[in-house]
């Protein structure tokens with residue numbers, strides 16, 4: 001068996017095109033183009049690439065690029081003041097603090113200053129609480145991107161066994177909640193789970209977001225399962241994920257590649273959230 005490979009680039013392109021149409025309609029109807037404020041602190045090369053791509057996609061979708069860059073040695077108070085300024089600015093529909101921030105900063109307290117309605121990354125405790133309670137709010141981009149991929153490929157979720165490997169606030173926890181919301185039976189695993197492969201083998205849908213290169217191999221996959229790899233690692237032979245994709249593809253039914261799987265969806269869903277936020281702020285939610 002060789003698994004079907006999910007084309008994250010194509011799905012992300014479609015989402016970005018739909019968002020661009022939504023922006024056009026908003027403006028044609030007398031609204032204001034959404035403004036996205038990406039906040040980059042320091043000069044981490046990977047973060048610079050991600051933020052550059054976010055800004056390019058934002059402009060391509062017809063949104064205003066309201067990017068701000070702070071030096072890596074900025075103090076907590078100055079960084080907090082910038083978030084407060086953006087929070088108060090009516091031109092800013094969405095604020096995204098690129099993570100990780102430099103180690104001397106308390107990123108959680110910076111995130112806490114972002115108003116829930118401008119939290120287009122879905123990372124504030126307010127939006128996390130709404131998700132935990134199954135109420136509507138802005139959802140974290142990477143997990144919502146995974147859900148969009150699963151839907152695009154008609155992967156059934158109701159009643160299925162879903163296993164999420166990883167318990168981060170950015171991916172693992174919200175991922176589990178989104179799957180639960182769609183009536184999957186969800187198990188969360190992590191680095192201290194006993195016999196990880198045995199638990200993963202139960203999964204009809206296996207989402208791996210552990211940040212450990214090649215953690216999941218074919219022994220951890222049920223035949224025919226859908227395997228979603230959220231990991232991104234830069235090695236000498238290029239990018240690879242948390243899953244040994246080539247070997248797993250011999251067992252699974254559907255797999256995401258790295259690159260070209262979940263990664264492109266993160267930026268597409270950020271744009272989708274920014275449009276949702278802008279419409280809500282302009283009283284045009286539909």
Ligand SMILES: Nc1nc2c(c(=O)[nH]1)N[C@@H](CN(C=O)c1ccc(C(=O)N[C@@H](CCC(=O)O)C(=O)O)cc1)CN2
Pocket residue numbers: 049050096097098099100121141142170232239258259260261262263264265266267
């Ligand atoms: N505030 C946030 N910080 C971070 C997030 C996030 O969602 N919000 N996620 C990651 C990084 N990230 C976006 O910020 C991100 C990661 C990967 C990709 C992507 O398109 N990956 C491509 C490969 C790109 C490459 O060549 O490097 C792929 O997988 O095909 C986009 C965004 C941490 N920080």
